[in-house]
Amino acid sequence: EMTDYDTQSDPQTSRALVQKAIDSGAYAIIGTVYSGSTIVNMLVAKQAGVPQFTGSEAPNITEQGNPYIFRTSSGSQKGVPALTAYFKDDVKATKAAVAWVNNDFGKGGHDVFISEMKNAGIDVVADVPSEQGQADFAADVSKIKQSGAQAVFVYLNEEESARFLKEAKKQGLTVPLVGEVTLTGQKVIDLAGDAANGAFAHVGLTTSATVPSIEEFAAKFKKTYGRDTDHNGIKGYIAVYAVKYVSEMNGKLDRQALADKLHG
16 A cells, blocks of 8 residues: 655655654655655654655765665766766866755755866856745846856756746856756656756656666556656656565565665
């Protein structure tokens, strides 16, 4: 049985609902995706010894020695460095800008990016933080436009990414806009429309991959739900499949046995 709880992307709400799931006898917890929520709620699952699967990408989620947290995607410490060669060799940028959301997710990606650019000899000429839920990106885009940056690393949540892309198009920002999975996800494309055209991203789990198992998954998802999925759908599928596969290996529904078998 799968019970759904809506965390509303709010850390404290998610914490309460993870506790509710545990109190209800959950064998395993799938979620959350927002790093700011996971940082808070995973401590509850850890204390109760309940295996938790997350799609969150902040590096510090898996750097705290929590034996009950399992990531179903690469963290930004692996994803962001994959962009370095694009900035250096393809764009041949000597000056870059970064627009990031000021939460655990954004800070993680921001810090890795700054380090990568320094090592690559690329100057970060505009470092522009924003708040989660920010509606107006006019000043942010204007600052980046005036900085002379030859490319922009956009590391925002999905709704904010769409707003940023719309504002960039409005102000005529023509330099490459480059990001990770949250810049070109299906939700961003749906919200941004034409403003999403031309955005680039490193996506470790893409539903457009010509891999038979992924093509089959994407087709099944669309048939079931009547819409396209993206990396988030794959993250969820990996979690469900891991629970099923390892539980069958163990031959029992035991939380500790699940966590122990998943390691390694």
